Amino acid sequence: MSKSIFYHAGCPVCVSAEHDIVALIGVNNVDIVHVGEDKSKISVAENAGVKSVPALVTPNGNVLHINFGASMEDVKG
Amino acid sequence: MSKSIFYHAGCPVCVSAEHDIVALIGVNNVDIVHVGEDKSKISVAENAGVKSVPALVTPNGNVLHINFGASMEDVKG
Numbered sequence: 108m109s110k111s112i113f114y115h116a117g118c119p120v121c122v123s124a125e126h127d128i129v130a131l132i133g134v135n136n137v138d139i140v141h142v143g144e145d146k147s148k149i150s151v152a153e154n155a156g157v158k159s160v161p162a163l164v165t166p167n168g169n170v171l172h173i174n175f176g177a178s179m180e181d182v183k184g
Numbered sequence: 185m186s187k188s189i190f191y192h193a194g195c196p197v198c199v200s201a202e203h204d205i206v207a208l209i210g211v212n213n214v215d216i217v218h219v220g221e222d223k224s225k226i227s228v229a230e231n232a233g234v235k236s237v238p239a240l241v242t243p244n245g246n247v248l249h250i251n252f253g254a255s256m257e258d259v260k261g
Contacts, residue, residue, distance in 0.1 A: 111208065127242050131188065131209045165204050171250050 109166035110136055114152045116143040116160045120176035124161040128173070137163070142182050153179055186243035187213055191229045193220040193237045197253035201238040205250070214240070219259050230256055 115121030142148045156170040159178045163171040192198035219225045233247040236255045240248045
């Protein structure tokens, strides 16, 4: 199975969701990307359809926005 | 592993998220509950912390609201 990508920005909502997603789908099935620490990934996430974090991009390209931590605009600011 | 519970109301956003969640965590690891068809489950979902559908309640009781299909108020109406 291809990996999913979990985008987050270190916020409490993000960290909580990260723990849940890793527990549910397995640490080997997901890449964790911190868009606050690596700003170059913001445009990658946006191009994938990510509007807010935390969000999970599935292997087939669907975006699951999980709860709400921060908008991508907030992350840029 | 205990099962997660995926609450939905049959909306397009719900169905899409259901397919993704089943693909990610496996059909044997999640119970699917349609709160539109079984209204008695609305209060169960609300007591678990579900504010909107689709939502996934993890085995440890956390609620992951995934994208946004409808509020629980909409489901009741």
